[in-house]
Amino acid sequence: MCKLGKAWELNREGMQACNNGEFDKAESNLKTAIQMSQCKSKKIHRATLHNNLAVVLQMSGKMEEAIHAYDLAIGFLNPGHKGQAALIERIESKREQLIQQLAA
Incomplete structure (x- = not known):
């Protein structure tokens, strides 16, 4: 069942947990939010969650998983949309930095 309001609540709680250094809680909340948002949410919202x-x-040091999540986020965005194209560039930059860190 799609519960977008609850998904955004979990997103907020997850990011607050991240800010408090509670990475396991943050990861769990965000993964649950992603599952809840799949049926009706806009692609930009799914990109934000990923x-x-x-x-x-x-x-939390899970670099390869982070790269995969960035890839998923980029996949939900429209490069033909001016605002989303800029967002794609920012996410790709973060992704590339991680790849370089892993290669070093």
């Missing part, structure tokens, strides 16, 4: 998950994964 991007937030990527940030949490990156901060």
Whole structure:
């Protein structure tokens, strides 16, 4: 069942947990939010959730998982849309930095 309001609540709680260093809680909340948002949410919303998950994964040292989450976020965005194209560039930059860190 799609519960978008609850998904955004979990997103907020997850990012607050991340800010408090509670990465396991943050990851769990965001993964649940992503599952809840799949049926009716707009692609930009799903991209936001995956991007937030990527940030949490990156901060908790799960670099390969973070790269995958960034890839998923980018996949939901429209490069032909001016605002989303700029967002794609920012996410790709973060993704590339992680790849370089892993290669070093």
